[in-house]
Amino acid sequence: MVDSLSTRHSTMNAALDEELRILEASGLKRSLRQVQQRRAGTVLLNGERVADFASNDYLGLASDPRVARAAHAVLQAEGTGAGAARLISGNHPIHEALEHTLARLKGCDYTLLFPSGYMVNVGAIPALTDRGDVIYSDELNHASLIDGCRLSRATVRVFPHNDLDGLGRMLAAERHLFRRAMIVVEGVFSMDGDSCPLDRLVPIARRYDAWTYVDDAHGTGVLGATGAGSLEHYGVAGQVDIVVGTLGKALGTSGAYVGGSQELVEFLVSRARSFIFTTGSPPALAAATLEALRIAQVETWRREAVRDRARRVRSRLNAAGIATSGADDGHIIPIVIGDPVKTMSVVTDLRRRGFLVGGVRPPTVPAGTSRLRLSMSAVHPVELVDSLTATLLDVLRKV
Numbered sequence: 290m291v292d293s294l295s296t297r298h299s300t301m302n303a304a305l306d307e308e309l310r311i312l313e314a315s316g317l318k319r320s321l322r323q324v325q326q327r328r329a330g331t332v333l334l335n336g337e338r339v340a341d342f343a344s345n346d347y348l349g350l351a352s353d354p355r356v357a358r359a360a361h362a363v364l365q366a367e368g369t370g371a372g373a374a375r376l377i378s379g380n381h382p383i384h385e386a387l388e389h390t391l392a393r394l395k396g397c398d399y400t401l402l403f404p405s406g407y408m409v410n411v412g413a414i415p416a417l418t419d420r421g422d423v424i425y426s427d428e429l430n431h432a433s434l435i436d437g438c439r440l441s442r443a444t445v446r447v448f449p450h451n452d453l454d455g456l457g458r459m460l461a462a463e464r465h466l467f468r469r470a471m472i473v474v475e476g477v478f479s480m481d482g483d484s485c486p487l488d489r490l491v492p493i494a495r496r497y498d499a500w501t502y503v504d505d506a507h508g509t510g511v512l513g514a515t516g517a518g519s520l521e522h523y524g525v526a527g528q529v530d531i532v533v534g535t536l537g538k539a540l541g542t543s544g545a546y547v548g549g550s551q552e553l554v555e556f557l558v559s560r561a562r563s564f565i566f567t568t569g570s571p572p573a574l575a576a577a578t579l580e581a582l583r584i585a586q587v588e589t590w591r592r593e594a595v596r597d598r599a600r601r602v603r604s605r606l607n608a609a610g611i612a613t614s615g616a617d618d619g620h621i622i623p624i625v626i627g628d629p630v631k632t633m634s635v636v637t638d639l640r641r642r643g644f645l646v647g648g649v650r651p652p653t654v655p656a657g658t659s660r661l662r663l664s665m666s667a668v669h670p671v672e673l674v675d676s677l678t679a680t681l682l683d684v685l686r687k688v
């Protein structure tokens with residue numbers, strides 16, 4: 290018994306070791322590092338304070354003491370855990386208060402909270418589509434959207450990034466072959482920083498009776514006059530069937546939601562497996578998010594600051610001949626290097642010089658498009674942003 294078990298283990302380890310070696314050799318091995326004490330756009334990394342241009346804390350709310358205090362008050366009064374799935378005994382009134390607030394922000398009738406954005410997408414997409422349906426998915430969609438499509442039994446068609454004319458042609462040719470059609474896109478694409486022109490998408494979807502599913506993980510809190518996100522930016526609030534947003538990015542907490550009609554939310558409560566079969570998120574977290582939403586609404590300077598910093602970095606990089614994608618003031622700034630090993634060596638150089646930036650490799654992005662991903666935060670001091678740009682230009686000159 291003991292023998293066969295240990296043999297099994299050693300075969301497993303040998304097999305995994307071999308795969309790890311291959312990953313390492315191709316520059317695709319990933320590993321964790323410890324990051325602590327997030328404050329004012331900096332973090333403590335291996336005991337050293339570095340400027341953080343790798344996180345999605347766009348408004349600087351992840352370390353806001355008011356948000357922490359809101360969580361603290363509820364922790365003291367209610368304890369830590371929700372106790373069970375929300376459908377069993379884990380539905381706290383503060384979950385519903387947050388759902389109402391998010392619905393008002395997004396201009397939809399109802400929203401439903403999930404513990405994470407990954408879970409929204411792997412739960413909602415398969416719940417809404419089945420055999421005989423078709424999903425049109427942008428080729429650059431986030432892994433969680435891809436996995437949601439894989440879990441659905443629908444036919445999945447991947448269309449070239451933001452090619453809405455091509456999408457229209459696909460719909461014209463084959464929409465009639467399927468029961469339901471659903472178009473799945475991101476509001477702001479997480480690794481490219483550009484956005485889907487939703488004002489053009491909505492009429493195409495209407496023409497062919499297709500549902501629209503927009504994951505606005507990166508637009509929420511940042512885009513639009515009131516920070517409602519990409520739908521507000523493109524003037525299509527209330528015109529998208531299924532809207533997804535996350536709370537762990539601009540809002541600085543954790544969790545996510547899906548929003549739309551009352552029917553949509555009622556249906557997902559009964560059918561989205563990643564909602565039904567998981568513990569409700571801690572009530573204190575909902576309290577923190579409500580406070581983050583309040584701050585994001587009243588402190589409009591945060592949205593302006595993040596856009597201002599993005600514009601500043603982009604214009605200097607572009608002036609030096611370095612290409613970036615996305616809008617001029619887009620808060621995610623990708624710089625494509627191509628080779629994953631080279632990309633990670635730039636990331637290492639920057640870290641040695643006090644800057645933490647994202648290095649993005651396959652399978653997160655297509656092969657040959659490994660890149661640096663800089664994300665701006667409202668709480669980055671302008672001098673820090675300028676110093677990042679100067680260091681970046683110096684490091685990039687060498688590759």
Ligand SMILES: *Cc1c(COP(=O)(O)O)cnc(C)c1O
Binds near residue numbers: 434479545
């Ligand atoms: C980050 C992200 C998610 C996942 O959200 P989590 O709450 O971190 O699980 C989903 N979709 C997109 C587009 C994202 O960028």
